[in-house]
Amino acid sequence: MSRYKMHLLVCGGTGCRSSESDLIVENLKKVLQEKGLDGDAQVVQTGCFGFCEQGPIVKVLPDNTFYTSVKPSDAEGIIAEHVLKGRKVERLLYKDPKQQTVVSDSKHMEFYQKQIRIALRNCGFIDPENIDEYIARDGYAALAKVLEEMTPEAAIDLLKKSGLRGRGGGGFPTGLKWELAHKNKAGQKYVVCNADEGDPGAFMDRSILEGDPHSVIEAMAICGYCIGATKGMVYIRAEYPLAIQRLKIALNQARDYGLLGNSILGSKHSFDIELRYGAGAFVCGEETALIHSMEGQRGEPTVKPPFPAESGYLGKPTNVNNVETFANIPAIYLRGAEWFLSIGTAKSKGTKVFALAGKINNVGLIEVPMGITLREVIYEIGGGIKDGKKFKAVQTGGPSGGCLTEKDLDTPIDFDNLLAVGSMMGSGGMIVMDENDCMVSVAKFYLDFTVEESCGKCAPCRVGNKRLYELLNKITNGKGTEEDLEQLRNMSVVIKDTALCGLGQTSPNPVLSTMENFADEYAAHIHDQHCPSGQCKALRQYFILSEKCVGCTACSKVCPSEAISGEKRQAHLIDQIKCIRCGACMEKCKFSAIIIPSTKI
Amino acid sequence: MEELQSCQIDKIKEICRSFNNAEGELINVLHKTQETFGYLPESVQRLIAAELNISAAQVYGVVSFYTFFTMKPKGKFPISICLGTACYVRGAEDVVDEFKKALDIKVGEVTPDGKFSLDCLRCVGACGLAPVVLIGDKVHGRLEANQVKELLAQYE
Structure with missing residues (x-):
């Protein structure tokens, strides 16, 4: 990279590409060429920077200038000003919303300050389609070190010592998993990377594969050496075309360099990786279901034991790890177990990547040390709640997790603490909700997801979740009773205890946690037939503010049920019995005189 | 049931052959077929079943399990x-x-x-x-x- 004076890094993640970042790359290259500067500055399309809210992102090295919300038409300006004259393009710099000051350097942005990047170390730094850039950042050095200096036993030992736990959701110690597969003496074994990211609102695995595919390939090769497998497979969602494309390029490059294939780096170890495609089934994130899907069958889970380490793909010992887990591994071998142990809490070491989304200012992908509090993540990194609204809840762990409230904000985030407060780490989705979100509806949303994604094999999940959904639907329509609440609670416990796999065992969590933390909201739906946040359409009430109403009659003309009465130029009134809650009047009113009150009229 | 044209039959057989007509490759075969034809109607599923030497029920079981596969054509x-x-x-x-x-x-x-x-x-x-x-x-x-x-x- 030394022959260029300057590098223009353009985010090529799915989010930024959706906002035409590939056109930015094209334009930058074109303008550089026109001005004869293509020998001075290089345009690099990288993986995700994480700051998706302000995308597309262009970062200029060596001065770390961070341009946000860049449009293809800005290419000319960036080159004419920054590259040619060394002046930063002020209008594209990030503006700190709290201080109202311009921040030009990404190191000084609050979004990045508390982050520690291990799994995402190369995302946004290197061109994922160029293996040389990965190697320049110590890529494949861990593989070389393990192959040359360590026995499989010693390598597994180091991983056990590091305390790394599976990042896919379960948090099972990775070293222990490898040891189980290693101890099995079968001839053929398999290494599988679980890239079937199905948790709605989580996109870290995809970003890692798009931004740094070689880190996963390297870790899988190390795993193959440790457990004694020569074949690896990545099970990836067919809905991730860009990640698939970059992974394919990376695999070919690794083969060309002799980092995959027969006798890697002159050692006795041979290893290669092929791709397997998922087809849109959330349950396939569960490892036994995933293995069935790889065999060409319906992705239904089976009872464990036997664990995949004993009998997995085609009945052979199989080690399944998640993308983010793998991405951590090369760094651990290079920097040692002690280093990894120094980050995190007593029982959860290292970092965790979260996809921060919902009603928050800085939506994006973040990597934080275990032990950071939810408050730091939401208010410092996340920049607080959007539009100055009030924080209500944060949902972690996706459809298997729970909703946490204000009282939990100072809990240090790790596997065990989140479980203790009624949620879970999960794969790392973190959705922030504000005062306008109805928590009964949120629980219903997750159950709707589970009902659709249940594979149907076991009755508790197939029938039970459907019943939970129906009860929640009844409540959001204002027809719920006190007995329904009792039944919700009882049935949730039964489903958790009796379902076959992780999907059913955790699917009632959103219901239980919202019932626990938002009992008053459930009560309002049931006793007052009222939705405090005004989200449940069937319970909505519309009300005309007499002081704002000018009597233009627009609302009464549009009302399909003739529920609005009033003289011209006089304040109007809505008959709550006649009102069918269609909302047409509110849409029509030009004076913001029609509101949905937060308490029942 | 929709009749398949002979060129379509040849194409599907070719796809199956490219995956060695192996039962374990069913999902890959379906991906490739849907990519080519846009959807997977009953006639296509029956043909694939015959080619891979498995029952049509097994193919239908897989097609209906995964949301990515569709049995109806999509819009333009x-x-x-x-x-x-x-x-x-x-x-x-x-x-x-x-x-x-x-x-x-x-x-x-x-x-x-x-x-x-x-x-x-x-x-x-x-x-x-x-x-x-x-x-x-x-x-x-x-x-x-x-x-x-x-x-x-x-x-x-």
Whole structure:
């Protein structure tokens, strides 16, 4: 990279590409060429920077200038000003919303300050389609070190010592998993990377594969050496075309360099990786279901034991790890177990990547040390709640997790603490909700997801979740009773205890946690037939503010049920019995005189 | 049942052969076939079953299990609305309602002229742009319900 004076890094993640970042790359290259500067500055399309809210992102090295919300038409300006004259393009710099000051350097942005990047170390730094850039950042050095200096036993030992736990959701110690597969003496074994990211609102695995595919390939090769497998497979969602494309390029490059294939780096170890495609089934994130899907069958889970380490793909010992887990591994071998142990809490070491989304200012992908509090993540990194609204809840762990409230904000985030407060780490989705979100509806949303994604094999999940959904639907329509609440609670416990796999065992969590933390909201739906946040359409009430109403009659003309009465130029009134809650009047009113009150009229 | 043309039969057989007619490659065969034909009707499933020497029920079991596979043809411009949690809390439901109203079809249906089809999906991972709608391969982000008609007009 030394022959260029300057590098223009353009985010090529799915989010930024959706906002035409590939056109930015094209334009930058074109303008550089026109001005004869293509020998001075290089345009690099990288993986995700994480700051998706302000995308597309262009970062200029060596001065770390961070341009946000860049449009293809800005290419000319960036080159004419920054590259040619060394002046930063002020209008594209990030503006700190709290201080109202311009921040030009990404190191000084609050979004990045508390982050520690291990799994995402190369995302946004290197061109994922160029293996040389990965190697320049110590890529494949861990593989070389393990192959040359360590026995499989010693390598597994180091991983056990590091305390790394599976990042896919379960948090099972990775070293222990490898040891189980290693101890099995079968001839053929398999290494599988679980890239079937199905948790709605989580996109870290995809970003890692798009931004740094070689880190996963390297870790899988190390795993193959440790457990004694020569074949690896990545099970990836067919809905991730860009990640698939970059992974394919990376695999070919690794083969060309002799980092995959027969006798890697002159050692006795041979290893290669092929791709397997998922087809849109959330349950396939569960490892036994995933293995069935790889065999060409319906992705239904089976009872464990036997664990995949004993009998997995085609009945052979199989080690399944998640993308983010793998991405951590090369760094651990290079920097040692002690280093990894120094980050995190007593029982959860290292970092965790979260996809921060919902009603928050800085939506994006973040990597934080275990032990950071939810408050730091939401208010410092996340920049607080959007539009100055009030924080209500944060949902972690996706459809298997729970909703946490204000009282939990100072809990240090790790596997065990989140479980203790009624949620879970999960794969790392973190959705922030504000005062306008109805928590009964949120629980219903997750159950709707589970009902659709249940594979149907076991009755508790197939029938039970459907019943939970129906009860929640009844409540959001204002027809719920006190007995329904009792039944919700009882049935949730039964489903958790009796379902076959992780999907059913955790699917009632959103219901239980919202019932626990938002009992008053459930009560309002049931006793007052009222939705405090005004989200449940069937319970909505519309009300005309007499002081704002000018009597233009627009609302009464549009009302399909003739529920609005009033003289011209006089304040109007809505008959709550006649009102069918269609909302047409509110849409029509030009004076913001029609509101949905937060308490029942 | 729709009859297959001989060139279609040859193409499907070729796809099966490229995966060695192996039972374990069923999902890959289905992916490739859907990529070529756009959807997987009953006649196609029966042919694949015969080629891989498995029962048609087994093929149907797999096709109906995975949401990515479809037995109905999509519209010329397939619309997929993201209903991931991030999009949901930023108003994706209202966007779905607006599309239903504007196209006068339900989710999972195709307009009578075959132009648009409407589906929901779970998270495309562009949560920074929520709510997100895909039309074909093009991602439309930060879409408000009142922009739906304008967006559809671009595809007229």
